[in-house]
Amino acid sequence: xxxxxxxxxxxxxLLVVAGLVFTVGARLFAGGVPGDIAFKRGNTSVYFPxxxxxxxxxxxxxxxxIVLRFLR
Numbered sequence: 001x002x003x004x005x006x007x008x009x010x011x012x013x014l015l016v017v018a019g020l021v022f023t024v025g026a027r028l029f030a031g032g033v034p035g036d037i038a039f040k041r042g043n044t045s046v047y048f049p050x051x052x053x054x055x056x057x058x059x060x061x062x063x064x065x066i067v068l069r070f071l072r
Contacts (some may be wrong), residue, residue: 006070007071010067010071012072013067014064017063021059033051033055034051035050035051036049036050036051036052055072
């Protein structure tokens, strides 16, 4: 199989997985996960998604490693 075909298939699978993660993740973590920092004072609110960012980074690393192993 040509390399371009593998890249297209891998990109498509990555998009499907990302769509599922965002769809399911939005329902599971609607209020944020414990460890995210939120400040609310008056009309100002600031949100720091620290733990959400770590989880997203771990998931992205695992998915990319799986995809890259299939491309070899």
